[in-house]
Amino acid sequence: MLIAIDPGVKGGIVIRCSDKKTKGYKMPENIERFFKSIPRLSRYKVYIENVTGYFGNNLPSCRIGVLCENYGYLKGFLEASGATVNTVRPQKWMKTLGMKREKGESKNEWKRRLKQEAIIRFPNNKKEITLLTADAFLILKYGMVQEGIFT
Numbered sequence: 001m002l003i004a005i006d007p008g009v010k011g012g013i014v015i016r017c018s019d020k021k022t023k024g025y026k027m028p029e030n031i032e033r034f035f036k037s038i039p040r041l042s043r044y045k046v047y048i049e050n051v052t053g054y055f056g057n058n059l060p061s062c063r064i065g066v067l068c069e070n071y072g073y074l075k076g077f078l079e080a081s082g083a084t085v086n087t088v089r090p091q092k093w094m095k096t097l098g099m100k101r102e103k104g105e106s107k108n109e110w111k112r113r114l115k116q117e118a119i120i121r122f123p124n125n126k127k128e129i130t131l132l133t134a135d136a137f138l139i140l141k142y143g144m145v146q147e148g149i150f151t
Helices: 031-036 061-080 090-096 107-121 134-147
Strands: 002-006 012-016 022-026 045-049 084-088
Touching: 002 134, 012 134, 022 134, 031 061, 045 061, 045 090, 045 134, 061 084, 084 090, 084 134, 090 134, 107 134
Parallel strands: 002 045, 045 084
Antiparallel strands: 002 012, 012 022
């Protein structure tokens, strides 16, 4: 059982249960209540996108603060719940999945391409894959590769 997380304010969470069903959610306002609704959280392996020191040119400091707060809170809460937490840098999961931002490609074009890639890889979740959840779906795919899960 896997959980993948893009910890940004406009991020998402994707859960893959033992029955292979996958469900995506935009980042909830109340993270603790969200995770407390998941039974036996300690049985999950979590892949969370690592927050690095570089956040791009146009990201306001207030969003950076919330991103770092979400990341730290999520990581700590999940570890305290007994889940196995794996951090992954964006460059690593993107490279593993063969994704690379093209030279001259705008951020919006890149995000739309990530969304389309997530839809290709998770066609049964097409309605849940949005610009908010696409990265989390792709992080889940990265986690599946790392765990040797190919279905």
